[in-house]
Amino acid sequence: MSVAKKEYKRVTTKSLVDMKANGQKISMLTAYDYTMAKIVDGAGIDVILVGDSASNVMAGHETTLPITLDQMIYHASSVVRGIERCLVVVDLPFGSYQSDPKEALRSAIRIMKESGGHSIKLEGGKEIKESIKRILNAGIPVMGHLGLTPQSIYKFGTYTVRAKEEEEADKLLEDALLLERLGCFALVLEKVPAALAEKVAKSLSIPVIGIGAGGGVDGQVLVTHDMLGMTHEFNPRFLRRYNDLYTSMTTAFENYSADVKSGDFPNAEEQY
Template identity: 50%
Template sequence: MARITTTTLRDKKAKNEKITMLTSYDYSTAVMVDQAGIDMILVGDSLGNVVLGYENTLAVTMEDMIHHTKAVTRATSNCLVVGDMPFLSYHVSTQEAVRNAGRFLKEAGAQAIKLEGGTERVDTVKAILDAQIPVMGHIGLTPQSVNQLGGFKVQGKDLDTARKMIEDARAMDEAGVFALVLECVPTLLAKRITEEVSCPTIGIGAGHYCDGQVLVINDMLGMFSGHIPKFVKKFANLQPLIIAALKDYKKEVETGTFPGEEHGFTIKDDVLERLY
């Protein structure tokens, strides 16, 4: 199976075929996502919350992102891997943005990058694209702007913000992004945007009219004990199963049940005798 490309995704939109995307942050998880046939993996800066234990994504660094993206790309042969540009990696200057975006491809082996923002990011997106680096956009609830937005809440519910979001979507599409994440956007506004832009839209809390969907894998597998957003569906609830297995391990070690004879290795009697 050939690796998914940005062209594949545009063809899917043209054919009205839904696109699948999940986050992944490590080798073993990415292997499973790749084998499941998911179209894209986002190595998201959400690793700050679910892997590194930060309160939000703002503390995530480029070194964090490169480290985890390397692990994911080593695990995949089918998925399109997208590296998430962390806070302040593309805000200071266009030159720095291009350099950091390039690191995801050159050092980490990703096929594309994602960054947040609308009209204010057009010049940055164009510069990164000029460097032959595919860009995914992200509008709506943009977690790196959580302090400016006043918290994690649905965006585009009033006329002014809805119009601004449509303007942002058009600007990103015209700039040349290959896909556009819509996060925490009213369903019918997301439908309007999806119909207006030529690139695929990837929804997370944006309803069923988007061209595709993305979720944080730890949320949808029920492995994360923190706050779970309304838009998440748990396709499994693994945390209780994992904790139960860990408790069984503890019990068997303490009682001497594990390891058993079948878990050990043999040595020849004559070798053993010569040790004494």
């Protein structure tokens, strides 16, 4: 007998935990500006991640490392103004939480106060547990992130799949259980073997959201610009393109340019 899925007028951290308990998958996409957030929210997506991937997608940097806390707050505040239903999760950027738990708390407080975001996300497990504890003790919801952690790219030296070997897989599971014990409301797993991701999801009562982690988890996240086909040069195995905006936008721009140069635009009906 099928169970009716609850529709949430406003998605909260509790909503996500309930969704997992009810076997309801969670949809999550990125947004970095008001217009995109409004469209994503209106489409019924559950969670918007204001990711530090803005460093790549919006600013053209090779890694996520250069983006600043001020820039993350700017993007997050733009997103918050565009939503009515989504839960908004904001990445703490590189350098704002790793070395000093007090700085981590200050960074998280700034994001919550200045952007209006609903929660924060940060990368790592045992190494940053003191930062997580301070943030949670202040009443700020935390989403964890394990597996491939892009802020540590220079440590790993590659964006390849993580936790393929037993030792690293065991540590990942230990870290996931630790994040749940500390009080994180959800966890992102990035580029880990599907079997391991499913094992983690079944071991936790909090939702596990995957990107390149197979279908055995509780939800999925993609970078919106990637799934729309705007970043056409990026082709990882886990990415499904739901549109080809690179081609359609290029065609539109070319047609506009041609119409302007030929004098066809604007025509008599398009002027005052």
